[in-house]
Amino acid sequence: MLATVMNDLDAPRGHGSAWRGRPAFQQPVYPDAAALEAVGADLRSRPPLVFAGEVDALRSQMAAAADGRAFVLMGGDCAESFADTSATSIRLKVQTILQMAAVLTYAASTPVVKIGRMAGQYAKPRSADTETREGVTLPSYRGDSVNDHAFTPEARTPDPARMLEAYLRAGTTLNLVRAFTMGGYADLREVHLWNRGFTANPAYKRFESFAEEIDRAMRFMEAAGVDFEALRQVDFYSAHEALLLEYEDAMIRQDSRTGRLYGTSAHMLWVGERTRGPHDAHVALLEGVRNPVGVKLGPTTTPEEVSSLMDHLNPEGEPGRLSLITRMGADRIREVLPVLVEAVRRDGRPVTWITDPMHGNTITSDNGYKTRRFDTIMDEVRGFFEVHRALGTVPGGIHVELTGDDVTECLGGGEHIDEQRLAERYETLVDPRLNHQQSLEMAFEVAEMLQV
Template sequence: MLETSSVPSLAELHALNPLQQPTYADAGALDSVIGKLRTLPPLVFAGECDELRAKMASVAAGEAFLLQGGDCAETFEGVTAANIQGKLRTLLSMAVVLTYAAQVPIVKVGRMAGQYAKPRSSASETRDGVTLPAYRGDAVNGFDFNPTSREPDPQRLLGVYNASAATLNLTRAFVTGGFAHLRRVHSWNADFVLSSAAVQYQALAGEIDRALAFMAACGIDDDIFRTVDFYSSHEALVLEYEHALTRIDSRTSLPYGTSGHFLWIGERTRQLHGAHVELMRHVRNPLGVKLGPTTTADTALELADRLDPDHEPGRITFITRMGAGKVRDLLPEVVAKVTASGRQVAWVCDPMHGNTFEARNGYKTRAFADVVEELNGFFDVHEELGTWPGGVHVELTGDDVTECVGGSDDLVEADLVNRYETLCDPRLNRNQSLELAFLVAERLTSGRIKRAALAVERPLVPSTAP
């Protein structure tokens, strides 16, 4: 049974030697911050997490598709109306295209309102002979390369709470106040479509135009198009923060992680008996687990058994990040063996993290072509196995940054210097994100047509015709 009766203490979690954790110099200051966090209201509600878990069960069953995206690492300075609006606008624009193509509900989840901490490959950074702690996100320390900025500061955890609350408040206002109206959202794609040389993008946009006009002519209630469901997600990395925001629901007496609706465990912290898995297996949120190129099918099954012993629909999402050159070789065995076990998990592709490289001018970047190649490999594998490619998980922004090369704007490495604004990993800009949505839409449309053809060839119910 899922162990929710008692949440392990922080001391018990630290006894498991958790990885990727900051080292705080002042234990008293840390305890004071944790105590304050425990008194603050939850950022999300248990009922909302239950709703999302039900939607993720639909994703796992092949009846919905997940679109999850946002910043690699949010920053406190980025908590502005314009920044939040830009990311939300991009995600909603993508969702319209995907909804029409897939003809199933799109579950919309932002890497927003909590993605302030990042795992790092090295605990320190050296510049010009000076070594300081690595920047681990605004939840932990500052980006500026000096001893004061790089010292882990527990007060920043309160900053995460406040920034997340502000982001959630504005996001809720946007998605319920008319900003997310379907007709308005579709119109946002117009500039991209008009500037694109791809005839198929223009054709799809035209089809959506006609569908909206048809619904209007039929007198469909306009209120239906005014609001959308939107959820928040982040990597549950800093144990002090996640533990302090784990609350017991008054309705069910069960624990929920109230720092976000959808919490995931990263590639570097998914040790089967590690602290992060131990904490997350007690909370009732829908959970994600990143699976990189070192993952085996047995590892995936062991993680699923530990996090979801009851085989609960919507509980587990495997977010695969194999890399463009490895996905077709590594993913089939994992998907096949998990599926053969009888488990119905949601399979989601993260085409970003396995495709990072350093440009000749020293900038960390990703090639749009590699992102697309991994996505195509992901869809190819699921098509061959007859399983459902349940979603995409991308790092993106609503701004015209120059952090990833390629795409419809044909950015090259020399362009990276123009607007390279991320403090961690490179993100797709707005045009690259929309182009990705149209490309995914093509795969979803193709898959839908093939599934319909198979259903005709092999009907589930025998024909009663004479």
């Protein structure tokens, strides 16, 4: 995280909560309204998790990515769990993102904006409100900040107190991430050595020459007297989907410097494909905060919808404010994306284009696992780059569900996870993630695209 002055942020007085009364989708039904109100009041009294100066700095970096002066790398769990907030788990996710960023920085010759999909990704939209097993129907699992994954009536009943636990877990995660990224763990020399270890694996030998190029560049920097001690710290930001309206509303604070409102649950917040109606509650909530915001766009998105979203979320065309995160599917992106890119270019207001190659490519394996194919994921990334290169626009970044652990959730990759291996370490509670090795493999492949 940025080492910055902690701005005076207070719970806003008279905040209109403009989202109330708007259509609100994917929200849990809490059985105790009084308990929900009490949790909201409790959250409003607590300190912010991020600060206005940090948010402003990220907005500037997102603006740089929009015009090709930076590249965004956003990665982390599909849905964080309370049980998986150990120091080791957090460290491995941070390490994976740092390793990917080092490769991408060299390839793009521009700064990489490092954003963890972490410290707040405790809620997930679901395709159905209920789940049925053996004739028993219960509410769907919506993430640990809503209910528990266990299939019992008690576990699946939405509990507002879980939002307080989410706040505490997010705070401890952010604290540890700050310690790692500001305390020397992000030393570029160490990160490079980790990547050399990756390319030493015969499964990834084709990337060895690329790693050697970086090695020569590192030796040149050292010979030229570059102060590597100054490179031991990095800016690392947090982001998550602003799904739980009551939680996000309770985390809005007012900056005493400017009087403006900030969502302080994360540096960046996004609206998902299922909740992005321009006149709906989630968009209304994000209209009022100064954070950089994103919107997920699926293959049915129309130019008119994108224009309306821009009108609501960035009417003045402020650079770095709005990112459009495309999740089209590898079989649709080359067909659908050009129309949207052309519409945005005609509009003239800046956006940062980011690809999410995960959500449009989910399949079910023959043995029943929800999974994704690495080759298909990479095909969507290639399609994203191809469209932007053909139109002369900027591919601004990638948004990936990943973990630093050696899970077996996505098929393929250099070490070739097949359907039989999925059962070995299939640990996700919702969607499949790239493991550490697959994430680094993606970084090297994207690096090749950035060098074209």
